[in-house]
Amino acid sequence: MLRAVEALQQRIFANQKIEVVWNSVLKEIVGKDKVKAIKILNLQTNQEDIIECEGVFVFVGFVPNTDFVKNVVSLDKNGYINVDDKMATTAKGIFACGDCRQTYLRQIVTACGDGALAAFSAGQYVADLKGTVYRQ
Numbered sequence: 001m002l003r004a005v006e007a008l009q010q011r012i013f014a015n016q017k018i019e020v021v022w023n024s025v026l027k028e029i030v031g032k033d034k035v036k037a038i039k040i041l042n043l044q045t046n047q048e049d050i051i052e053c054e055g056v057f058v059f060v061g062f063v064p065n066t067d068f069v070k071n072v073v074s075l076d077k078n079g080y081i082n083v084d085d086k087m088a089t090t091a092k093g094i095f096a097c098g099d100c101r102q103t104y105l106r107q108i109v110t111a112c113g114d115g116a117l118a119a120f121s122a123g124q125y126v127a128d129l130k131g132t133v134y135r136q
Ligand SMILES: Cc1cc2nc3c(=O)[nH]c(=O)nc-3n(C[C@H](O)[C@H](O)[C@H](O)COP(=O)(O)OP(=O)(O)OC[C@H]3O[C@@H](n4cnc5c(N)ncnc54)[C@H](O)[C@@H]3O)c2cc1C
Pocket: 065, 068, 097, 098, 099, 100, 106, 107, 108, 109, 111
């Protein structure tokens, strides 16, 4: 089963140059000075196979780089920073935005929107401290 969005899955299955190898993990990249093949292991049958290729693109998922704030702000179980709708974290005066925060979609456009919100909220926070914040 793939986690990619349906539209991308359909494009993969329709592309005759792509062969999807199910239930398997990469065991070894074979080659000395350059890639010659990969060795894969089928986790259901325990069978190893060699696929000849000239390059490898490794994609292993996401680990948010939030370790340095783990004792400062609240993180979810995957390490993403919890924020409210103003991008405020659980620590006063600290705002988070983009891919590092807990969110439903991680794309450039959402990261930019988050950034605008976080910057505005941070400005409001400082103005609030100075007693100059404008309230509607
Ligand atoms: C393979 C791939 C393909 C993608 N394709 C698309 C696409 O087609 N369309 C789309 O909209 N989105 C795409 N995305 C998602 C998009 O790249 C992200 O949503 C977006 O870049 C998030 O922006 P960001 O500023 O939150 O994080 P990033 O772009 O990851 O920027 C974070 C920056 O912070 C720096 N940093 C990290 N830790 C520290 C630290 N401790 N101190 C200082 N600096 C630090 C990093 O080096 C980096 O420069 C793709 C992502 C990947 C991985």
